[in-house]
Amino acid sequence: MSIASAAAARTRDIAFLSSGSQEAEDARDALVARYGNVQPEEADVIVALGGDGLMLQTLHRTMRAPKPIYGMNRGSVGFLMNEYAEHNLPERLAAALPSIIHPLFMRAVDVRGVETTARAINEVSLLRQTYQAAKLSIEVDSATRLSELIADGILVATPAGSTAYNLSANGPILPLAAPLMALTPLSPFRPRRWRGALLPDAARVVIEVLEADKRPVAAAADHYEIRRVTRVEVSMDRATSLIIMHDPGHSLDERILREQFRY
Numbered sequence: 230m231s232i233a234s235a236a237a238a239r240t241r242d243i244a245f246l247s248s249g250s251q252e253a254e255d256a257r258d259a260l261v262a263r264y265g266n267v268q269p270e271e272a273d274v275i276v277a278l279g280g281d282g283l284m285l286q287t288l289h290r291t292m293r294a295p296k297p298i299y300g301m302n303r304g305s306v307g308f309l310m311n312e313y314a315e316h317n318l319p320e321r322l323a324a325a326l327p328s329i330i331h332p333l334f335m336r337a338v339d340v341r342g343v344e345t346t347a348r349a350i351n352e353v354s355l356l357r358q359t360y361q362a363a364k365l366s367i368e369v370d371s372a373t374r375l376s377e378l379i380a381d382g383i384l385v386a387t388p389a390g391s392t393a394y395n396l397s398a399n400g401p402i403l404p405l406a407a408p409l410m411a412l413t414p415l416s417p418f419r420p421r422r423w424r425g426a427l428l429p430d431a432a433r434v435v436i437e438v439l440e441a442d443k444r445p446v447a448a449a450a451d452h453y454e455i456r457r458v459t460r461v462e463v464s465m466d467r468a469t470s471l472i473i474m475h476d477p478g479h480s481l482d483e484r485i486l487r488e489q490f491r492y
Contacts, residue, residue: 243322244272246287248279253303259315272296274322274474278313280304281393285451288350288471292332299325299474308392308484311476325474328405328481330389331430334466335450340441340457349450350471351390353463354415355436356382356447358456362418363446364439369432377439378423381416382446385434385463389481392488400425402489405482410434410465430465 245266247253256278269275269291277287277300284300291298299322302310311321332348339345357363363382367375386395388403391411396402400413412434413425428434438446441459448458473481 241319242267242271242273243318244269244275246275246277246279246283248277248283248304250279250303253278253283256301256303256313256315260318263315264318269296270294274299276301276318276322277310278303279310280307281309284309284473285350288332288473289348289451292348292469292471295469295471297325297327297472297474309473309481311474311479321476322474324477326477326480328389328473328475330387330405330471330473330481331465331467332469332471333385333387333410333450334464335448336462337448337455337458338460339455340459345455347450347453347455348466348469349390349453350387351393351451352384352386352395353461354382354384354394354449355438355458355461356415356449358445358447361444364444365446366437366439367412368435368437369426369428371433374426375420375423377419378414378417379419380414383412383414383436385428386411386413387465388485392485396488401427402485403427405485410463430467432464434463436461436463 245257247257274297277283300310301313332350333353335347335353337345362379365378388405391403395411395413398413400411403409408430410428438459445457447456448461
């Protein structure tokens with residue numbers, strides 16, 4: 230079987246998912262009428278109709294059994310999505326190019342000693358819960374790198390997530406294939422000039438919350454939040470590979486590169 234026919238076979242059965250907006254629902258109805266529909270568990274490829282939020286939700290939903298996901302923008306920004314069109318969808322899916330991304334693995338302990346684990350595609354973030362700034366210490370691979378950071382919080386971002394919250398916090402944009410994670414402070418007060426660090430994606434980052442009772446901090450893995458944490462460990466889960474499909478010339482690598490030249 231040729232590469233082209235193998236790609237076509239992989240995209241024979243399609244599951245259409247909608248964000249629930251009227252625009253996305255109308256698109257789903259039109260596409261299902263034209264191409265049919267199967268359950269996500271039975272699909273060769275999932276077509277997500279919405280914005281970047283739906284793409285993240287779909288990636289999380291399928292993380293235990295990843296499938297190629299092809300997004301079409303029926304939302305607002307749509308950085309992770311392709312342009313919407315009803316015609317020639319099987320041909321577009323067969324020609325689409327994959328981007329492989331790995332999530333972060335978060336292990337968080339709260340003030341009661343309860344441990345929670347979660348995965349994040351964009352970032353793991355810690356953020357103060359009250360008017361008082363968070364006080365944190367940062368350890369990388371069992372070595373203390375910053376004994377005290379006073380800030381609104383801090384985040385660890387993947388290359389795929391480096392153009393999201395991380396970029397808004399003045400963190401660096403990372404090429405998708407870079408074996409790196411971005412460690413970026415949120416409104417740092419002390420040390421005032423510290424702007425974060427680039428870490429190898431094999432690193433294990435441990436963030437301790439100092440004075441957790443007085444200065445409560447929440448931790449979030451993408452949209453999943455744990456309140457009043459005392460310790461958060463973050464590492465890259467390279468055993469999990471997620472696949473996002475894009476039209477030729479509009480790959481995630483290209484979009485991330487293009488973002489670095491915007492002003």
